[in-house]
Amino acid sequence: xxxxxxxxxxxxxxxxxxxxxxxxxxxxxxxxxxxxxxxxxxxxxxxxxxxxxxxxxxxxxxxxxxxxxxxxxxxxxxxxxxxxxxxxxxxxxxxxxxxxxxxxxxxxxxxxx
Amino acid sequence: xxxxxxxxxxxxxxxxxxxxxxxxxxxxxxxxxxxxxxxxxxxxxxxxxxxxxxxxxxxxxxxxxxxxxxxxxxxxxxxxxxxxxxxxxxxxxxxxxxxxxxxxxxxxxxxxxx
Numbered sequence: 001x002x003x004x005x006x007x008x009x010x011x012x013x014x015x016x017x018x019x020x021x022x023x024x025x026x027x028x029x030x031x032x033x034x035x036x037x038x039x040x041x042x043x044x045x046x047x048x049x050x051x052x053x054x055x056x057x058x059x060x061x062x063x064x065x066x067x068x069x070x071x072x073x074x075x076x077x078x079x080x081x082x083x084x085x086x087x088x089x090x091x092x093x094x095x096x097x098x099x100x101x102x103x104x105x106x107x108x109x110x111x112x113x
Numbered sequence: 114x115x116x117x118x119x120x121x122x123x124x125x126x127x128x129x130x131x132x133x134x135x136x137x138x139x140x141x142x143x144x145x146x147x148x149x150x151x152x153x154x155x156x157x158x159x160x161x162x163x164x165x166x167x168x169x170x171x172x173x174x175x176x177x178x179x180x181x182x183x184x185x186x187x188x189x190x191x192x193x194x195x196x197x198x199x200x201x202x203x204x205x206x207x208x209x210x211x212x213x214x215x216x217x218x219x220x221x222x223x224x225x226x227x
Contacts, residue, residue: 101216105155106155
């Protein structure tokens with residue numbers, strides 16, 4: 001099925017470092033979503049972006065909706081051990097009344113205390 | 114807590130068996146989505162229901178089926194189970210506002226087929 005290109009696939013960083021991950025696509029999206037999944041749990045919505053160029057923060061997290069509407073990035077500043085998990089991006093396509101969410105394969109983040 | 118509930122949390126069964134996974138969406142949400150997540154894999158969209166009707170199909174096997182009931186809860190039926198069906202199965206519900214839709218996930222059902 002259709003998927004987003006999410007990178008990097010995994011990251012191993014030291015506590016306190018900043019993290020950046022991104023998603024790209026050949027398709028134009030009208031919404032970008034970033035989710036975090038803790039081990040054994042369901043994904044939890046972190047940030048939702050609805051307009052091209054939009055920059056939104058949620059605590060130490062910042063995400064941007066690319067101006068071309070084909071990409072988005074998520075930054076985490078001053079990482080802490082509880083940031084460990086898998087981060088998924090998702091882009092929403094809309095055709096009439098139908099909406100389709102396309103998912104990235106995730107970025108696995110490990111933080112060394 | 115997303116407000117989406119799923120039962121059971123864990124399920125262990127044997128090959129060839131049939132199981133039913135249950136999902137209750139957030140209050141007021143009309144859409145229910147089912148996803149499969151295998152070990153170290155991303156989320157594979159299976160099927161979506163909206164207000165009792167099937168709206169979209171993803172990579173759902175013919176051995177799998179789902180339905181959404183009048184009270185909006187949904188069930189995912191998995192039959193003739195194979196070892197490869199072992200995975201986490203997530204349900205998500207969503208509500209649309211001004212053309213935007215956000216999915217909220219349940220805690221998942223971990224299925225182990227032995």
